[in-house]
Amino acid sequence: MTNSNWDALDRHENQTLVSLFEKDTQRVEKLTIELAGIRFDLSKTHLDDGLLTGFSEMAIAADLSAQKEALFTGAIVNPTEGRAAEHTAERGSGNAEAVAHAKELQNRMRSLIDAIEAGALGEIKHILHIGIGGSALGPKLLVDALGRDDARFDVKVVSNVDGAALAEATRNMDPHKTIVAVASKTFTTTETLLNATSAIEWMQNGGVADPHAQFVALTAYPEKAMAWGIDESRILPFNEAVGGRYSLWCSIGFPVALGLGWSAFEELLEGAAVMDRHFRNAPIFENAPAMAAFADLFYAQCKSSQTRAVFAYDERLRLLPDYLQQLEMESNGKSVTANGAPLGRHSSPVTWGGVGTDAQHAVFQLLHQGTHLIPVEFIVSKTPGHDFVPAHHEALLINCFAQGAALMSGRHSDDLARNYAGNRPSTTILLDDVTPATVGALIAFYEHRTFTNAVMLGINPFDQFGVELGKQIAKDIGENGPVGFDPSTTALIEAALGAI
Numbered sequence: 001m002t003n004s005n006w007d008a009l010d011r012h013e014n015q016t017l018v019s020l021f022e023k024d025t026q027r028v029e030k031l032t033i034e035l036a037g038i039r040f041d042l043s044k045t046h047l048d049d050g051l052l053t054g055f056s057e058m059a060i061a062a063d064l065s066a067q068k069e070a071l072f073t074g075a076i077v078n079p080t081e082g083r084a085a086e087h088t089a090e091r092g093s094g095n096a097e098a099v100a101h102a103k104e105l106q107n108r109m110r111s112l113i114d115a116i117e118a119g120a121l122g123e124i125k126h127i128l129h130i131g132i133g134g135s136a137l138g139p140k141l142l143v144d145a146l147g148r149d150d151a152r153f154d155v156k157v158v159s160n161v162d163g164a165a166l167a168e169a170t171r172n173m174d175p176h177k178t179i180v181a182v183a184s185k186t187f188t189t190t191e192t193l194l195n196a197t198s199a200i201e202w203m204q205n206g207g208v209a210d211p212h213a214q215f216v217a218l219t220a221y222p223e224k225a226m227a228w229g230i231d232e233s234r235i236l237p238f239n240e241a242v243g244g245r246y247s248l249w250c251s252i253g254f255p256v257a258l259g260l261g262w263s264a265f266e267e268l269l270e271g272a273a274v275m276d277r278h279f280r281n282a283p284i285f286e287n288a289p290a291m292a293a294f295a296d297l298f299y300a301q302c303k304s305s306q307t308r309a310v311f312a313y314d315e316r317l318r319l320l321p322d323y324l325q326q327l328e329m330e331s332n333g334k335s336v337t338a339n340g341a342p343l344g345r346h347s348s349p350v351t352w353g354g355v356g357t358d359a360q361h362a363v364f365q366l367l368h369q370g371t372h373l374i375p376v377e378f379i380v381s382k383t384p385g386h387d388f389v390p391a392h393h394e395a396l397l398i399n400c401f402a403q404g405a406a407l408m409s410g411r412h413s414d415d416l417a418r419n420y421a422g423n424r425p426s427t428t429i430l431l432d433d434v435t436p437a438t439v440g441a442l443i444a445f446y447e448h449r450t451f452t453n454a455v456m457l458g459i460n461p462f463d464q465f466g467v468e469l470g471k472q473i474a475k476d477i478g479e480n481g482p483v484g485f486d487p488s489t490t491a492l493i494e495a496a497l498g499a500i
Contacts, residue, residue, distance in 0.1 A: 135159075338460040
């Protein structure tokens with residue numbers, strides 16, 4: 001976007017949130033969107049008619065509609081790597097060939113799951129899923145959110161190369177009754193393969209004669225998994241054009257589909273598909289991902305908000321902030337545009353968060369009275385995830401809604417230590433329940449919101465070269481020792497590791 005587009009928004013005369021409600025009795029209706037069992041309430045943001053007009057004009061100038069069609073039809077939307085981004089094809093929306101291929105690979109995964117359920121690999125009680133980044137965060141979130149009551153297997157996800165993580169995950173597992181899923185798009189990820197090799201050793205030490213026979217590979221490069229020792233019949237490929245942080249919908253979701261059942265996995269996909277259709281077809285002012293992105297852009301670009309806080313007022317969604325950190329910051333944490341020019345503006349804000357009500361007693365002091373302007377997002381479910389007395393869930397809901405109200409209205413006191421300025425924005429996302437369908441729709445909402453932010457800034461959200469430099473340096477140190485590094489790095493390596 002040109003500077004003049006942003007200048008007009010920067011000059012926009014902002015009103016307080018309280019005054020916006022006073023002047024428009026229809027504000028809640030205008031800024032609330034309901035679909036897929038989710039209510040998105042943006043009314044406590046500073047979006048008003050002027051800002052919405054400005055952002056909609058910018059969306060037209062950025063060709064958001066055409067960019068959406070490019071995404072959904074399998075055109076190249078990742079220009080630095082010359083690729084499409086075909087995660088929506090896993091949900092049935094995209095290039096016809098890609099959709100058909102995704103369905104074929106899903107059927108392959110289901111066939112393997114059917115075989116496992118029929119006892120082809122013997123009695124199975126445990127699933128050890130090994131991956132990192134997008135190969136771990138999605139499965140970990142979904143198993144934790146949806147598998148508390150209905151999981152058919154004990155599922156553990158290991159990503160950290162710290163051996164303590166693998167030791168903890170396997171502590172109560174029977175290696176003879178464990179499937180190990182190794183998730184790596186390239187099947188070259190150093191941390192993942194080290195953990196997988198140690199899992200083989202764990203099985204061998206437990207008396208398993210042929211550990212490889214209990215391994216499943218989830219990868220876009222099946223030949224590399226075969227070379228590593230996994231039989232082709234237990235390799236579940238996926239399309240290379242499915243990015244890591246968008247990959248829970250393909251075979252990376254194997255522990256979800258096996259652990260929760262195929263019907264739950266299908267419901268997850270369909271929930272996301274509902275959001276896909278909404279994002280693709282809904283008018284701009286009724287489009288939940290686009291409207292949320294407009295609010296993001298206003299605070300990050302016009303108000304210089306450097307962070308955005310996400311709080312799940314539901315223990316089942318406690319890992320959502322972790323998942324969103326990668327989705328949003330790896331996608332849009334860029335300093336150049338898709339054309340390779342300097343961005344010239346702020347990129348993605350820092351995503352952080354936690355779980356309510358815990359966070360209220362930890363970080364909300366800063367949100368209410370600190371000097372930073374931090375947009376807040378509350379995610380909460382109407383339906384509890386437990387059978388205890390209703391007072392538990394009522395207290396949770398009341399606390400969630402009270403925080404949003406307090407951030408907006410504040411409370412004046414002549415004692416400045418007890419004064420709450422108010423006028424602090426929040427969005428509330430209210431789910432009917434935490435189900436595969438609603439969680440699928442929610443994650444797809446965040447994907448499309450991230451995409452809209454990228455389009456409006458001219459960023460390519462589908463590459464991630466920023467993660468490579470540190471990994472390359474680590475490889476260099478491992479192969480060559482602390483040669484050619486700064487004195488601090490050299491001294492640290494020598495102090496901790498001695499001679500390598």
